[in-house]
Amino acid sequence: MKPGTKLKSAVCDTEVMVIRSGTGAIECGGSAMGEAKPDAVGTPAADFSAGTLMGKRYVDAAGSFELLCVKPGKGSLSVDGVALSPKDAKPLPASD
Amino acid sequence: MNIALFLEMAADAAPDRIGLVCDGQRWSYARLLAGARGAAALIRDSGCSHVALLDESSEAAAMALFGAAIAGVPYVPLNYRLADADLAALLQRITPALIIGDVARVERLCPSADNKVLARGDFVTAALDAAADAPIEADEGDGVAIQLFTSGTTAAPKAAILRHANLVSYILGTVEFGAAPEEDAALVSVPPYHIAGIAALLSSIYALRRILLLPAFDPAAWLDLAAGERASNAFVVPTMLSRIIETVDKGVQPDLSNLRAVAYGGGKMPLELIQRALDLFPDTGFTNAYGLTETSSTVALLGPDEHRAAHAATDPAARARLASVGRPLPTVEIEIRDEDGRCLPAGEPGEIYVRGDQVSGEYRERSALDADGWFPTRDAGYIDAEGYLFLSGRADDVIVRGGENISPGEIEDVMLALPAIAEAAAVAIPSAEWGEAVGLILVVRDGHEAPADEELKQVIRARLRSSRVPERVLFAKSLPYNEMGKLLRREIKKLFAA
Incomplete structure (x- = not known):
């Protein structure tokens, strides 16, 4: 997946921008995300319904995937069924 | 990736929140985005290859960007x-352009039917009018977001380019989305053509x-403005x-009680x-930010706690840290x-190299990055045992006297510690004996006598040590600086040649 690609959730309002991606299916609410929104919007799977937060970056344990949430929603993000976690960035003082 | 994403996200998350205040006018994120989208329509219709701003900071700068x-x-x-002559040369290099700002000056210096020139107010009005059209999809073009002509303190201006990918990487690496409380406000007084103004x-x-x-x-x-708008x-x-x-x-005595953070950079x-x-401001956190145009702004910083610790320290090594530009950002490497081209150990002075996704190191003419992605900054400095970076000037400013490298900064610092000296600059002057020797120019503080050469x-x-002793000493009423406070060493060299 090319960095900068925007993906939409098939089950909620979530939209992400791909910052980094390896091999695997990017999912939201347990369903694959796509560049277009499906006509019929499904519901998030119970295990993937913690929600996404605007402006948060989500990463996998190996560091091969990084997604930026540009629109929040009810589903949560995963790759091939493995949940992504929010990236903890050490706050830096404003420098400009 | 496209930097327009940042304004789109702000307008999505907080459409009615005020994002920009200028000359008493207040602009919400939604209205700024509408202006930017309208501006994009104007830009596409114009068929221009560059969008230039020849103007002071205003909402037009944000909409144009x-x-x-x-x-x-x-x-x-x-x-x-x-x-005029220098600006005309730059205008030639970006034609055909849509140019916002000083219409009369552009038409005088670069009369070309290929350019479209708009005064600030006309541009903003036209952009907001065009905004009613359906929102257009962001396009990255060839990936270049910004082209900045370097200040050219040592040579003709170079056209540094910053890609969307560099700037997106810088912002995502240093700023948390929506982290500022609603009452926060940042006072921006650097001009719009400076990387710090864009960042x-x-x-x-x-x-x-x-x-x-x-x-x-x-x-x-x-x-x-700081007091009236309660700048944080x-x-x-x-x-x-x-x-x-x-x-x-x-x-x-303005009320600066809300001013929590002051960042500084762009010069020594x-x-x-x-x-x-x-x-004077005991409750304000100071941050020293070191960066260059070619690195998308900040690559190292000395934070508020480090400033206070160094200021309060009695140990000379700990106090010296106040003169450091701090440590590299977590997303940046410095050598x-x-x-x-050999990597030097802690404490050894040499040229500063930087690597990271935010580092473009690219000019229109060529990329300055080496095969491994390192950018030679041409800044000279060293890193201490604790990883703090210290600058000692431009690599090109180093005085090579009989094979020995002398940093002007070390001589200038000694001079500035004298009560009688207000400003000091050391430059290389030709020497038959040594190849180069030290030329020292000084400005005496008001109410003081100029010290004798022998005393200095x-x-x-x-x-x-004796190799640092100047061959010639001149006194001047003031030193030449550019408008950003950068010392113009080439002008000083001319004084010695005269």
């Missing part, structure tokens, strides 16, 4: 303080921190800080000045190398 990004055309803010727009919009634009810096106006953050160049403090010293901060600022030489010999 993001409008150009959406349209996929490089944004080129120009230095309106340049002399300030991007950072503040992504943090949802209201931007207070001061179009032309003046210390009294800065203090008024500000970025200044050292010269601005010096003039702000002078004004406060004259008895102006005199030790005496930062010490004075720390005493010091010698002339043969004695001080340098005692504090440094």
Whole structure:
């Protein structure tokens, strides 16, 4: 997946921008995300319904995937069924 | 990736929140985005290859920056303080362009039917009018977001380019989206053609921190705006800080109780000045930011706690850290190398190399990155045992006397510690015996006598070593600086040649 690609959730309002991606299916609410929104919007799977937060970056344990949430929603993000976690960035003082 | 994303996210998350204040006008994120989208439509219709700004800071700068990004055309803010001949040369290099700002000057210097020139107000009105059209999809074009002509203190201006990918990486790596509380406001007084001015727009919009634009810096106006709009953050160049403090010293007592954070950079901060600022504003956190145009702004910083710790320290090594530009950002690597490109250990001075996704190191003509992605900054410096970076000037400014490298900064620092000396600069002058020798030019502080040459030489010999002793000493009423407070060493060399 090319960095900068925007993906939409098939089950909620979530939209992400791909910052980094390896091999695997990017999912939201347990369903694959796509560049277009499906006509019929499904519901998030119970295990993937913690929600996404605007402006948060989500990463996998190996560091091969990084997604930026540009629109929040009810589903949560995963790759091939493995949940992504929010990236903890050490706050830096404003420098400009 | 496209930097327009930052404004789109801000307008999505907080459409009605005020994002920018300029000349008493308040602009919400939604209205700024509407202006940027309208500007993108104008830019696409014009068929131009560049979008230039020849104007002071205003809402038009933000609309042009993001409008150009959406349209996929490089944004080129120009230095309106340049002399006619220099500015005309730059205009030639970007034609056909859509140019916003000083219509009369553009038409006088670069009369071309290929350019479309709009005054600031006309541009903003036209952009907002065009915004009613369906929102257009952002296009990255060839990936270049910004083209900035370097200040050319040593040579002709180079066209540095920053890609969307560099700037997105910088912002995502340094700013947390929406992190600013609603009452926060950042006072931006650097001009729009300076990398710090552009980075300030991007950072503040992504943090949802209201931007207070001061179009032309003046210390009294800065203090008024800071107090009136209750600024929480500000970025200044050292010269601005010096003039702000002078004004406060004259008895102006503005309410700066909300000013939590002042970041500075863009030139060497005199030790005496930062010490004075720390005493004068005990509740403000100071951050020294080191960066270059070619690195998308900040690559290293010395934070507020480090400033206070160094200021309070009694140990000379810990106190010296106040003169450091801090440690590299977590997303950036920094190395010091010698002339043969070998990496140097802690404490050894050499040239500063930088690597990271935010580092472009690219000019229109060529990329300066080496095969492994390292950018040679041409800045000279060293890293201490704790990983703190210290600058000692431009690599090109190093004086090579009989094969020995002499940093002008070490001589200047010794001179500035003398009560009688207000300003000092050391430059290379031709020497039949040594190849190059030290030329020293000094400005004497008001109310003091100029020290005798022999006395100055004695001080340098005692504090440094005999190779640093100047061959010639000149006195001047003032030294030549550019408008950002950068010392123009090539002008000083001319004084010695005269």
